[in-house]
Amino acid sequence: MIRFIRVTKEYASGAAIEDVSLDIGKGEFVFLTGHSGSGKTTTLKLIHLSERPTDGEVRVAGFSSIRTTPRDLWKLRRKVGLVFQDFRLLPGRTAMENVGFALEVTGSPPKAITPKAQRLLSQVGLASKSERPVEQLSGGERQRVAIARALATEPLVLLADEPTGNLDERATRGVMDLIWEINALGMAVVMATHDLELVRRYASARVMELDQGRLVYDSSGVDRAVTHTT
Amino acid sequence: MIRFIRVTKEYASGAAIEDVSLDIGKGEFVFLTGHSGSGKTTTLKLIHLSERPTDGEVRVAGFSSIRTTPRDLWKLRRKVGLVFQDFRLLPGRTAMENVGFALEVTGSPPKAITPKAQRLLSQVGLASKSERPVEQLSGGERQRVAIARALATEPLVLLADEPTGNLDERATRGVMDLIWEINALGMAVVMATHDLELVRRYASARVMELDQGRLVYDSSGVDRAVTHTT
Amino acid sequence: MQSPTLREALAALRRAPLLTGLSAGMVALALFVAGLFGTVTHNLQVALQSVEDRVAVVAYLDDGAGPAPIDRAVADLEARDDVREVRYVSQDRALEIARAELPELAELGAGLAENPFPASLEIVLQDGGADPDAIAVVAQAAAAIPIVEDVQYGQEWVDRLHALRRLTGVAVMVIGAAFAVVGALIIGTAIRIAIFARRDEIYIMRLVGAKDAFIRRPFLLEGAFTGVVGGAAATGLTWLTYQTLHRFLEDLSWIPSTWVVGGIAAGGFFGMLASAVAVRRHLREV
């Protein structure tokens, strides 16, 4: 599903990712941990090709960082759900519209859009606020809208950057359970987080740790087999 | 220092804060907790008067929400340091410039600005990245720039909205120690957080809990005396 | 739900009415300038035409020519395709005209033993006849008539008019082109700024998996809308200016309505085009 082949990403200021190779299979659940600035966000950006590696190759759902042209990026993006560290919702639109937009863009039948978006928003606990412009939502509420949007298109891979950074324990549990459930149905998940508590709680997930751009730990070691338990 | 007198804040969609009275003294350290959407951010906004109460009165450092005109807001703002849930750094500028800007605005002598900003950035662990435009910083790095900026002007009150939401354990400890230290010198701190771990660790701080806009718990109870231990 | 394109365009209008309004206003102003220029050009054309209409070949007649041969000469000349009208000017009338046009001649008059002005035929050519060659042909035909003593056709005037036509032609083209470029740049700029203000949004749309065409379409619609609204407003402004001027300059005439319709349509088309260019460029940059 996701494969990094000796990937390096250099910024003007230095390498954010250095010589990382990894392989994430269909339906795997991976926690990406590491200190602030270790390269978690950069790794996720490389996966959905909003950054291209300066060296090496990234392959995701059949798309290669070497061959995919900017014109074709949308095809990849429809297979990848994104939750950003800074939410990135469309301003001036309601929670509903933000989720609906992702569905529309990916060509859902117009009739199915509203009920589906509504269902997702209920699942993240925002049913009552679905008609609220996102500017009028609290930080945690926005984050949940972002999660609902990412899940809306039933992606093959979910990339989530600190999706629980603004959530309290209850909301975190709700969101995690939802993602865990969908993951069980076959969606791969890569979640960047520094909440070690969370990592410990979902102990059956695979854990990768980055340090200064290098992959320093991978719980599945040499053996890449997936053990998924609910 | 901070006093809410039966404060209510109604939005079109309902009350975000309802009939809250509180009193925070000089040099107090307060954790503001509560579920997502319970009104933590709104409370902080009311304190620095970027929102005005629809009912009741907010008094902060000698300024009243009833009498302070928009023209005079800057005077209040210079006494209040702010760390936002979404950072709110000035785009296109370096970490250094962001911190320096706050100092400049508040009338620091030009010569003192650079060394002071540099010192603050070192304290949050960003010495080596001070000349980097903030767009090129990771989430946690941005958050620390925001914290350095808020502390730069030596405010009477520090308002911090989930200041550790994007920080790993190590960075969290660094930042908390810094804030705790400055608090010991007399700066009041109101920190909204849902990290109960953090609240437990700094057990000597006062804790207030909001639920659906109401103040449902205050650890200092009737007795408003401050017990500060390091 | 309505069509996504329409909805997005409306959403943009709803979210940033100021921005859309300002863009439309800017386009209106640019097109207003074009409208004023159009009015000037149109009136220049009208004025030139009326001067051209006065271009005539004058055939001076023998002093002794009788009414019958004169009538025949008139009829012969009027039968020609390239002649619109032939006017007979008697000796007396010629003197009168001369007196009115040259103050010095007012002194003349009864004092003269004999009227020194000959009778003449003024031959007005068909439209577009100000071409020197066409005039020469008519002049030759007139000279061939026996009672015609001499033919004059204001060589100097014809040449001058021709020069004027060329000149105004060039001026209209140069200034018109300048205005067109200005208008184009203003519309393009307004839309680039509108897009600039919405760059985050475009970026998010791409991340969510929107095709470029999907992102582009609402902007095109918005551009066309802006152009049409701007064009209509420009027409209104031009009309107001025209009305104000008309009070003082009664000769002023309103531009042909085809120009108005064409202008508004061009505004719409152009707004769309400018949007397309701006979005394409922006999408390439992100």
Place this chain on the structure above:
Amino acid sequence: MQSPTLREALAALRRAPLLTGLSAGMVALALFVAGLFGTVTHNLQVALQSVEDRVAVVAYLDDGAGPAPIDRAVADLEARDDVREVRYVSQDRALEIARAELPELAELGAGLAENPFPASLEIVLQDGGADPDAIAVVAQAAAAIPIVEDVQYGQEWVDRLHALRRLTGVAVMVIGAAFAVVGALIIGTAIRIAIFARRDEIYIMRLVGAKDAFIRRPFLLEGAFTGVVGGAAATGLTWLTYQTLHRFLEDLSWIPSTWVVGGIAAGGFFGMLASAVAVRRHLREV
């Protein structure tokens, strides 16, 4: 560190050169239109002036007037404050002129027993003398000279010229005002959009405790800068257009340099003012 105002303004330019460039470009275009209008207005003035210069009172002399009284009459009239020049036109010269101006008279000539045109004095008035009343005074003075038989001053022409002056005055004012408003709106709009694109920044500055004046100053500087750069660019564009037209219209003259300097200064001042208005409004809204 440099002055915060200058640094902030430069920072804006550095961070969003596109936006600043576009604003300056828009201002340049607006002022370019003003420049073209200025060129037209200026040349209209020049043309009117040259027509006015031709307004003269003509005093027809007795046929028998000798050289001495004529010289005295010329000297007397030239001594007047409101007279610029007096030209003597002999009988022969009058006939020559008449022949050149009226083709019909070409037929005359040797055939005439006696030259029917009287000699005359053409009295050219001082600048601004086209006022009908002023002309009447000079005409009376001329009529009082014994050898003067009659005085003419093209009543019709003077009236027409007066009407034309009034007309162009109105037209220049109306169209000029329209252009000024257009320019003002474009500059204001460009700067409002620039501010709109930076609203987050302004908001953050306020939260950090910046005084309104502190926030406003860089925008004012930026506005002034935009205005001056726009004005200079507009001058360049106008000059290019002028050069192009000049090749065909040799009579065209370049606008006075005071206008150019004034225009650029006005652009700067105006850019600043527009910024001030836009920022003030924006700060009130936030």
